Amino acid sequence: MLKNEVKTTCSYCGVGCGIIVKKDSNNKIYVEGDKDHPVNKGMLCSKGMNLHYVANDTSDRILYPEMRWSRSHPRERVSWDDALDRAASVFKSIIKKHGPDSVGFYVSGQSLTEEYYIANKLTKGFLGTNNIDTNSRLCMSSAVVGYKKTFGEDSVPISYADIELADCFLITGANPAWCHPILFRRLEKHKEENPDVKIIVVDPRKTDTANFADIHLQLIPGTDIILYNAIARSIFERGLINEEFINNYTEGFDKYKEQLGETTVKEASKLCGVSEKDIRKAADVIGLAKGFISMWAMGLNQSVVGTDKNFALLNLSLITGQVGKPGSGPFSLTGQPNAMGGREVGGMANLLAVHKDLMNEEHRREVAQFWGVDKISPTPGLTATQMFDALESGKLKAIWIACTNPLVSLPNTHRVEKAMKNAKFVVVQDISFKSDTVAYADLVLPAAAWLEKEGTMTNSERRISYLPKEINAPGEARPDVEIFCDFAQRMGFRGFNYNSAEEIYDEYAAMTKGTNIDVSFLNYDRLKNEGTFQWPVSEYRHPGTPRLFQDKKFYTPSQKAIFNIPAGIVNTSLQPNEAYPLILTTGRVRDQWHTMTKTGKVSRLKTHYPRPVLEINPVDAYLSKIKDGDITEIKSENGTVRVRAKVTENIGKGVVFLPMHWGKQLQSDLNRANNLTNTHIDPQSKEPDFKFTRVSVSKYKKP
Ligand code: SF4
Structure with a gap:
């Protein structure tokens, strides 16, 4: 480290890449990836590598009360x-x-x-x-409930380092190629070096992540629970469940088995819009894996049944005994x-x-x-x-x-x-x-x-x-x-x-003493001098904890992991009808972040996806007399959005996609995807249903 350099962490997504900040004689900031950082090993994505533009440009800043x-x-x-x-x-x-x-x-x-x-x-x-x-609350509260009810506490069991130890990944409701790019880069490299590694992606869209997958299960939005249960049933039918783990370290398997028995794989295939062959193929890959990691984000969480989707997904790790050992476990990806x-x-x-x-x-x-x-x-x-x-x-x-x-x-x-x-x-x-x-x-x-x-x-x-x-x-x-x-x-x-932020940290750290997230032996000095640490850090000179539950003792009263049964398998969102026949799903684009108050300032980040567009399948576009590039009007019970159409096979029939970043300040309030979305929330996690809004789409005609 040079004198005019300082180490810090990227302020965008939850991957948490290490950054070296350099200052020139005019106090201008430059950034580069920190080669010694365990997360990114020197790499930065487009957003991270342009962070200095945001820091140097104060033209939009609020300066006074x-x-x-x-x-x-x-x-x-x-x-x-x-x-x-x-x-x-x-x-x-x-x-x-x-x-x-x-x-x-x-x-x-x-x-x-x-x-x-x-x-x-x-x-x-x-x-x-x-x-x-x-x-x-808008992005991960369903995962919090899932972890708490399954493991007894909100505890992500594994680390990025487990990626390089796994041979099977189920990525669902997430597009890490765009939204967690450095994490995805690690995954890509792992697969390049180990061709036997298998990647299954569940997504109603053909995203860059899905294009990289060995198996893409392009499900009908909202049918996730049916799909995960069908995968579990197929694993069960093939005799690939881990009985030793289930018997010794879990509770509630019998009830779960009952729910799995209610829907055959064939029936599930029809309901999800995914072939029975692909469901069985995915089940075999998961069931035979040495190390199985599931990764998910908003596609699962942002739903009226988001918690139940989490339960159904977490159960796949329990049925296969893929928790508490290297290269295996469920891994929710945080967006912030x-x-x-x-x-x-x-x-x-x-x-x-x-x-x-x-x-x-x-x-x-x-x-x-x-x-x-x-x-x-x-x-x-x-x-x-x-x-x-x-x-x-x-x-x-x-x-x-x-x-x-x-x-x-x-x-x-x-x-x-x-x-x-x-x-x-x-x-x-x-x-x-x-x-x-x-x-x-x-x-x-x-x-x-x-x-x-x-x-x-x-x-x-x-x-x-x-x-x-x-x-x-x-x-x-x-x-x-x-x-x-x-x-x-x-x-x-x-x-x-x-007198300082450090005093606040010390107070919090003291509060953690004796808990499962104990950081009472981690202070600013250690963080400044020794780098980053994964909690708990519960003893003097403790190096941090990359992996939880290696002793198979969970944080529940019985110390066993719990199979939680989804209340139902059907999505309870408002279903499409004659007036609003299509399902809108919203999401993120590669080079923008949140509501663009920071990334929107950087012109080079606007070239990849310069303005919001509606992704629509050619069949739906034909039925609505919409051509690629036409201005479309999208309506729901809550409001209207007007953007150009991108007609693409990347999205399934009956589904349309809008990015959520654009607001009034940056374009017009008619570009704001959330004009359309519902305030319905998951009753358990209180997370909103961003991924399922019924809408109509038509070609916009000037009055
Ligand atoms: Fe920042 Fe990109 Fe790393 Fe996320 S992946 S922390 S946005 S550099």
Whole structure:
């Protein structure tokens, strides 16, 4: 490392690649992949390698606090004192009049662990409400429930290093070739070097990931549970289940077997739109594998039956005994850089810090005692979409939104707009005016960005890394922890007078002592000097834990893994009808990230997929009299989108695809995919149904 170099972690996806940041004499930033980093070994994807453009370009940044006294006045620049005094006075008065559950915080999987921890301590410990949720609710909460109910805790069992040890991969509801590119590069290399490695991809679209697969199961959207159960049944019928593992280390197999018995592979094949031969082929590959890894992301999680889909997928690892040994296990892929860190510190409405459970009285008491407060409220907090429902109905009066852009990313954005207008007080704490959400703020607070503050993050494989502060934030922007702590003190709360992010981390680390995510022997010094660590790190000089459950003891009361049975096999989304005959599925493109407030600033990232298009199968295009390049109008019960058509065989009949990144600021609100999506949520995980909206599509005719 040279003197003007510093090591950090990419601020985009949950792969968590190591980056070396260099500064020139004009303080301009350059980035390159960190060759010594265990995740990326020097590689960076298109987004990561262009991060310096985002850091150097401050033209869109929010520089000063802004406030408006009433909705009929424009916002004006104010001092930090005025801004936070007003926030504290409004929050106090609303809480006094309507109670603590009338306010809420909506935070982000991009927040650092220290920020997440403080926001949760402030809300659950001191404001007295559990109304704090995160945009990670939109991408992985179904996986959290899946892990908790199967293994007893939200614990990703394996590491990227297991990729090179496996010989069979089932990638489902994910397109890592575009969305987790460095992880995918490792997979590609592994297969190049080991041609016997088999890759099965389940996806209604022929993505770049599917094109790389040995077997692509192009299922009808929503039929995942039927498909995974059919694979399991075929494994069972071929005598390839691992009876020793099932008998000794699991519970609930008999009931699971009963559900498998209800649908034959032949019947499943018809329901899923996948040939019986391919289902059986996939089952044989999985059943005969030495090391089987399943990987999944939003395609599974973002569903009204997302948790049940997780159960059905996790059961494949249990039936084959592919957990707790090298090169095997289920592996959910997180989309945001610190979705995992947020889960660790209880950054969701139904969680408490260190994986404690909000609904457990003893856990609430322990956390309250640690924070020195009387109690934690037993009332479950509002989750992401519920918070905006409550704003719309008037139950929630004030919302504080930090580091996320719900006006583009939440489902049914017209409803979100209505909710924001109906709120009595909206605080938006962010870095960029490119966020559509800023327009609705009564109070705007400028936050520091990547490299402008220090803290830690945890990637998809439980790997904690330290991110240093390397440059000063522009204008008066401040680190989020400083903003939260300053506000807390103005509310009159004690316990927020930290001198640094490190003190916050140390408090959190002390809280983990003796738990399954113990990092009490991991501090900033070790992270700075020795690099990244995978939790738990529970002893002096402990090197971290790449793989969990090697002793086959799970975190459930019986220490056995549990077969959870999906409540049903059928998708309960609103089904297509005469008025809305097609199924819309939304997703991501290779070079953009989230709502493009960062990647949208980089011109070279716009060349790959310059504008949103509707992917439609030639048969559906023909029936709708649409040609490639025509402007189409897509309608659902919730709104309208107008974009050009891309007629392609890559998508199955009856299904259309729209990317979700574009919002009003960047194009027009008619490009916003979430105008169409529903607010229906999975009853267990509260994750929205982004992957299944019934729509109609027609050629747009100018009036
Ligand atoms: Fe960043 Fe993810 Fe790309 Fe790695 S794969 S460089 S973490 S966006």
